[in-house]
Amino acid sequence: MAMIKNIFYVGIALVVLLTASCDKWLELKPEDGLIREDFWKTKEQVAVAVNGIYASLLEDRLVTNLFAWGELRADMVAYTGFATIEELNLMRGNMLPSNALSHWGQLYFSINLCNTVIAFAPLVLENDPTFTQEQLAAYQAEAYAVRALLYFYLYRTFGEVPLQLTPTYNDAAIERKGKNTKEEVYAQIVSDLQWAEQHAPLSHGSIAKDKGRITRYAVHTLMADVFLWEDRFEEALAACDKVIDSRRFGLINAENQSMWFNTVFYEGNSNESIFEFQFHRGKLNPFFNALINANRRFTASELVMEEIYTYDLINIENYDRRGNGAAVRSSDMIIWKFAGASGGQQDMRIRTADESFAHWFVYRYPDVLLMKAEALAWLNRGAEALELVYQIRERAYALETTDLNPSPNSAEDIAYFILQERAREFAFEGKRWFDLLRYAKRNNYAGINTLLEAVLVNVEANSFNSVRNKFRDPNAHYLPVFVDELERDPYMEQNPFYR
Incomplete structure (x- = not known):
């Protein structure tokens, strides 16, 4: 897995140095390269390493992939004559293992940074008497949660992926073992989040930090998303309520x-806002x-x-x-x-x-309300679900023409209404494809036609039938493993649809 080309800790230093800015919270810069022998001595160095995790999330390829994976195969984005052939192939349902948009390396780079904090931050307890067990656990919780978030993106995009849970220093040190099953990946995501939920801080002391770093509320929100993906509705509902009951977030009226x-x-x-990747003038998106x-x-x-x-x-x-x-x-x-x-x-x-510093919005409070509504609908509590949906619609002055007026007794109709409301609320925030797929696969792919309609929006007319038939196969809903990964790892297998 080609994630690191040189000494790993020097990589952390470069990420932080290249993306830190005086007007954001990513301020602490290491004065020297981060090598194992002189690092992990002080709590300030742990802070540098954790900041490096967040800085790595601003790397162009990572955010470009999150946008591409979440939007380009769906129905809300159109291409122009300047789109690349790889982008066109993804949008037209013609994905191949040689397409660089299936390259997952940058996510694994960030995962490796998380692994490093989890593994080595405890060493500082032996060297810095001012560093407490509580501080250590809070930093590790951030690393566990970011690792879970990145694996959740990979899980929904590729299905089976390799679980790398220990830090590596260069390509030669990476364990070649092929992919883990979807069940194993999902279990690891849940395990990481359960650990993070116990130790993540409620606040980091400022608005910018609380929105740009993992808090316990970000963990709860991610847990709700993870549980909803696998129809664990009671658990998703409980996670949403932890955010709602905190009363720390709200809807901003959009009349103006x-x-x-x-x-x-x-x-x-x-x-x-619950969690955003914070771009800024010093690091543009x-x-x-x-x-x-x-x-x-x-x-x-x-x-x-x-x-x-x-x-x-x-x-x-x-x-x-x-x-x-x-x-x-x-x-x-x-x-x-x-x-x-x-x-x-x-x-x-x-x-x-020089103003292209819009944040990447991972989770906003409306997400919590609509995830709760979705869970309620499938728990046969439709009236409560609709109350939440209309709360969001009223704040946004949604038009009556988009009100589907679903029956409170029809979980299927409410779920479709929520799917469409999520399109309005989270347009272009990297969620549309995943929302469509979650809706489609429920009840043994009962909603597959909705997914197919979205897929065909950007497909050329003479390819409609072949693409429609292709996407009737659930294996086609996952991207292929990039060809370079197959060459590097003798145990790596291509995803079934692309063999």
């Missing part, structure tokens, strides 16, 4: 669309070339406004605040959530290259 957009998406770290400049590779699909948000053709003052002026700019379908320097339909200034 400009103020709401600027608070939640331009500035970031709002009261709605990779979306300017992909989504903003004249040669942008992606725009929003036309159906985003026509079918997901819709228009009120009689009263133009009646509009879903999450649509035009927030998620998209309807005049040219630019993905405004990452492109906008100001929101609201009356004043839509686009970001310049």
